Amino acid sequence: MVYVGSIQMRESLLTMTNWLLWLTFVGLLLLAVPYGVLVADHPNFIFIIGALGIWRYGVGMMHFVRGMMFLYIVFPRQKHLANKALEYLQPSHIYLMITSFRIDAMTTAKVYKSIIKEAIECGYPTTVVASVVEMSDELLIKNLWENFTPPAHISLKIVRIAGTGKRDGLANGFRCIAKDLPDGTALVSVIDGDTELKPGVVGKCAPFFSLYPNVGALTTNETCQVLGSEVMSQWHKLRFAQRHVNMSSMALAKRVLTLTGRMSFFRASVVTQTSFINDVENDHLKHWRLGTFKFLTGDDKSSWFSLIQRGWDTYYVPDAVINTWEHPPDRNFFRAAKQLMFRWTGNSLRQNHRATKLGIKRLGILTYYVLWDQRISMWTSLVGLSAAIVAAFKYGIAILVMYLLWIALTRTIITVLLMFSGHRISPLYPILLYFNQIFGALMKVYVSFRLDRQSWTRQKTATKQIDDKFQRNFNIYSARLMTFGAFCLFFAFIMRLV
Amino acid sequence: MTTVSNNTNIVHESEAQRRHSRVKLPSSLVITDQEGKKLQLPILNLSATGFAFSSKDLQLTVGDFEEGSLVFKFNSLEIGLDVKFQVVGVHGEKDTRYGCEFHELGREEIATLRTIITKFLSGEITNINDILSTLSRDNFSKAREDAISKALTGSEKLRALLFTTAFVMLSLLAFTYVLFSIHQHFFVVQSTTAVVSVEKNGLSSPKNGQIEVLANTGDSVTKGQPLAIISSPLLTDVFTVAGAANMEVSELDKLLERTIRSTVTSPCDCSVLSISAKNEQFVSQGQHLLSLSGANSKSQILARFKNADLSKLTIGTKVLIDLIDGNAAIKGEITALTVPEDIRLEEHKVYAVLVTIEPEIALPISFANQPAIVKVGDFVF
Numbered sequence: 001m002v003y004v005g006s007i008q009m010r011e012s013l014l015t016m017t018n019w020l021l022w023l024t025f026v027g028l029l030l031l032a033v034p035y036g037v038l039v040a041d042h043p044n045f046i047f048i049i050g051a052l053g054i055w056r057y058g059v060g061m062m063h064f065v066r067g068m069m070f071l072y073i074v075f076p077r078q079k080h081l082a083n084k085a086l087e088y089l090q091p092s093h094i095y096l097m098i099t100s101f102r103i104d105a106m107t108t109a110k111v112y113k114s115i116i117k118e119a120i121e122c123g124y125p126t127t128v129v130a131s132v133v134e135m136s137d138e139l140l141i142k143n144l145w146e147n148f149t150p151p152a153h154i155s156l157k158i159v160r161i162a163g164t165g166k167r168d169g170l171a172n173g174f175r176c177i178a179k180d181l182p183d184g185t186a187l188v189s190v191i192d193g194d195t196e197l198k199p200g201v202v203g204k205c206a207p208f209f210s211l212y213p214n215v216g217a218l219t220t221n222e223t224c225q226v227l228g229s230e231v232m233s234q235w236h237k238l239r240f241a242q243r244h245v246n247m248s249s250m251a252l253a254k255r256v257l258t259l260t261g262r263m264s265f266f267r268a269s270v271v272t273q274t275s276f277i278n279d280v281e282n283d284h285l286k287h288w289r290l291g292t293f294k295f296l297t298g299d300d301k302s303s304w305f306s307l308i309q310r311g312w313d314t315y316y317v318p319d320a321v322i323n324t325w326e327h328p329p330d331r332n333f334f335r336a337a338k339q340l341m342f343r344w345t346g347n348s349l350r351q352n353h354r355a356t357k358l359g360i361k362r363l364g365i366l367t368y369y370v371l372w373d374q375r376i377s378m379w380t381s382l383v384g385l386s387a388a389i390v391a392a393f394k395y396g397i398a399i400l401v402m403y404l405l406w407i408a409l410t411r412t413i414i415t416v417l418l419m420f421s422g423h424r425i426s427p428l429y430p431i432l433l434y435f436n437q438i439f440g441a442l443m444k445v446y447v448s449f450r451l452d453r454q455s456w457t458r459q460k461t462a463t464k465q466i467d468d469k470f471q472r473n474f475n476i477y478s479a480r481l482m483t484f485g486a487f488c489l490f491f492a493f494i495m496r497l498v
Numbered sequence: 499m500t501t502v503s504n505n506t507n508i509v510h511e512s513e514a515q516r517r518h519s520r521v522k523l524p525s526s527l528v529i530t531d532q533e534g535k536k537l538q539l540p541i542l543n544l545s546a547t548g549f550a551f552s553s554k555d556l557q558l559t560v561g562d563f564e565e566g567s568l569v570f571k572f573n574s575l576e577i578g579l580d581v582k583f584q585v586v587g588v589h590g591e592k593d594t595r596y597g598c599e600f601h602e603l604g605r606e607e608i609a610t611l612r613t614i615i616t617k618f619l620s621g622e623i624t625n626i627n628d629i630l631s632t633l634s635r636d637n638f639s640k641a642r643e644d645a646i647s648k649a650l651t652g653s654e655k656l657r658a659l660l661f662t663t664a665f666v667m668l669s670l671l672a673f674t675y676v677l678f679s680i681h682q683h684f685f686v687v688q689s690t691t692a693v694v695s696v697e698k699n700g701l702s703s704p705k706n707g708q709i710e711v712l713a714n715t716g717d718s719v720t721k722g723q724p725l726a727i728i729s730s731p732l733l734t735d736v737f738t739v740a741g742a743a744n745m746e747v748s749e750l751d752k753l754l755e756r757t758i759r760s761t762v763t764s765p766c767d768c769s770v771l772s773i774s775a776k777n778e779q780f781v782s783q784g785q786h787l788l789s790l791s792g793a794n795s796k797s798q799i800l801a802r803f804k805n806a807d808l809s810k811l812t813i814g815t816k817v818l819i820d821l822i823d824g825n826a827a828i829k830g831e832i833t834a835l836t837v838p839e840d841i842r843l844e845e846h847k848v849y850a851v852l853v854t855i856e857p858e859i860a861l862p863i864s865f866a867n868q869p870a871i872v873k874v875g876d877f878v879f
Binding site (some may be wrong): 482483 | 654661665668676683
């Protein structure tokens with residue numbers, strides 16, 4: 001125990017030192033600001049950037065305040081009501097559906113262990129549906145199943161499909177559940193092959209379906225174990241902390257924007273509908289320039305769209321926690337971040353493209369705005385830095401130093417605010433926040449003109465190329481021209497501004 | 499007791515194995531020889547990627563492509579697999595042994611071969627049912643079916659092309675603007691103030707009196723043309739004479755009422771630049787009345803530049819002069835550089851350099867005293 005204690009002490013000391021290092025950097029920036037800059041009159045563009053900043057920080061602040069309201073005031077009350085509602089209306093059956101593909105055996109074993117345990121302990125008749133590709137996974141699952149010897153009301157179904165992608169895995173799993181003819185109160189939990197359930201997740205999620213008849217699906221809070229470097233690990237953790245706040249904010253309006261593929265609960269009556277299964281399996285987009293293309297990744301966005309289109313609400317349960325095992329696709333942080341962001345931003349933008357078409361009436365003002373904001377934010381995120389660099393050339397380096405100081409201070413404040421979300425914070429967060437903003441925005445701009453390009457990180461499945469030669473070449477070259485054009489217009493704006 | 503070997507230089511047998519195990523499976527190859535005769539030759543051994551046979555009659559060399567069919571006999575039924583192959587080894591003179599590699603095996607052929615070889619290796623007897631069920635099953639994973647993705651139709655392509663072209667045009671404009679502003683901001687030096695200055699003649703009042711202006715600003719006048727009339731009381735001229743003559747008050751009053759009109763005439767054929775006196779105003783002797791500028795008067799631009807830009811300003815430097823009249827800028831050349839004599843003056847900090855610029859074309863008189871912008875370093879062609 002003493003040994004464990006000293007390790008913890010060393011870790012906290014290290015964190016302290018890192019914080020001191022960061023604060024020293026902020027202090028140095030402060031010293032680097034030349035005397036007189038703070039009192040001299042500023043060029044006009046500072047005011048425009050200031051206005052832009054107020055808008056951007058305002059949006060962030062709104063999410064934060066809404067998120068905190070949900071977490072600390074609204075959710076506890078809703079939870080109390082939901083538990084009461086559960087006494088009158090209980091789910092008849094729980095399906096825990098897991099999709100696995102080429103995840104290392106250690107993770108798979110941990111994941112299935114947690115799921116079988118949860119199935120046994122949740123107290124409802126439960127079926128574990130394993131949608132797998134490899135024979136080895138099937139053997140592993142069967143073995144674990146025998147080890148636990150679950151009681152009679154718990155059953156296992158194995159669906160083996162060809163490795164043609166997660167969407168097919170999900171669709172076949174849903175069809176398998178549909179064969180059982182589940183009733184209106186049955187619930188289906190869709191779980192990823194790298195997601196470990198923390199005990200009690202089912203018991204925490206199920207009551208909300210009893211309380212809100214219009215909630216079609218809900219999603220859960222995520223923490224992660226990253227099998228990679230410290231930066232990679234903090235980067236993932238930061239994302240989850242930010243996600244937590246945003247999800248909470250959107251949950252206040254029952255319009256959570258993603259039904260995370262990692263772990264989400266659906267009503268069985270929803271996922272067993274042929275049209276829903278078809279949406280997940282064959283989701284596609286018709287684009288004015290890129291033609292019609294099928295979605296490969298982002299099944300969670302498809303299920304969200306399908307639900308919202310049908311008029312269901314979506315919800316977030318912050319205290320139902322899952323733990324995911326993240327395998328970064330590359331050892332190099334930047335390459336890994338690039339690959340992951342390419343996938344994430346692609347999913348989000350493909351989704352955005354058509355979600356906004358649902359209209360303000362269906363989505364509500366807030367959601368409608370947030371969706372539009374996702375499209376605008378990739379440009380506004382770049383305005384500050386670009387303007388600061390151009391201004392530094394025109395008016396002197398002091399402006400850039402001032403800008404960096406501003407960034408360092410604001411990101412530190414945001415990091416401290418993230419602490420209230422209940423996730424742990426690290427001195428790397430201010431830097432990572434800014435990295436995400438700039439790198440993410442650049443990635444988004446790049447992807448927004450190449451919506452047809454998508455690939456999994458773990459699986460090299462890529463969509464089949466369209467046979468039409470013109471379309472293939474047009475997609476490549478028009479995407480390049482559009483990207484170039486967009487940056488030209490952006491910089492014309494910056495040059496006009498500064 | 500176990501002994502631990504320090505020798506790590508061990509190759510496990512399986513690592514040096516053949517890629518595919520070869521089996522001696524009773525089967526034969528049916529092949530047509532050069533003369534068109536059908537031969538049935540026994541297969542020496544068979545693997546998933548090739549086979550070997552021997553023949554006295556065939557004359558094959560390494561690299562030859564051949565076609566034939568592999569025949570397997572199960573109980574009373576024969577199964578023939580049509581195969582293409584390439585000869586990869588020829589051994590021996592008589593009874594030559596040919597090593598062959600399969601080419602372009604179809605999916606059904608691969609599946610059948612695998613079934614037969616695997617069954618043989620595991621000591622099972624292949625029966626016709628196995629083969630039939632192998633053939634009827636889909637043994638390979640396929641690429642994800644995609645009947646949904648499709649290209650744009652003809653008119654949609656045209657529309658996409660048009661929109662993209664329009665966007666690219668717009669972006670090229672933006673690109674030009676970006677380049678232009680980079681050039682303007684970082685390579686062009688601009689005057690802080692500049693004014694058009696024209697050589698001029700001033701006319702002043704010859705007497706005290708009330709003025710009547712006869713010309714307007716901008717008028718062209720000829721030499722000798724009256725420009726103004728000054729009406730002065732006669733008394734001013736005869737005051738001393740009248741005093742000496744001890745004139746009566748009544749006579750003086752008379753004198754006061756009388757006025758002398760003197761005319762101010764133009765000394766040149768020129769135009770009126772400005773008139774500083776107002777009609778019916780009382781002007782005193784020597785007061786500046788009008789500015790005139792001749793057709794031959796020289797016009798210059800006087801501009802102030804920041805001290806920091808001094809390095810780009812030398813006598814002879816070509817500049818652009820924007821007269822802010824909506825027309826294109828005109829060219830000019832720096833003819834003189836001066837700085838205020840008293841370097842202690844506060845203005846020295848900012849506007850130190852006074853630059854005189856000679857425009858290439860003479861400026862119309864109407865530009866006199868008008869502000870201008872002078873740019874150094876801009877494209878002067």
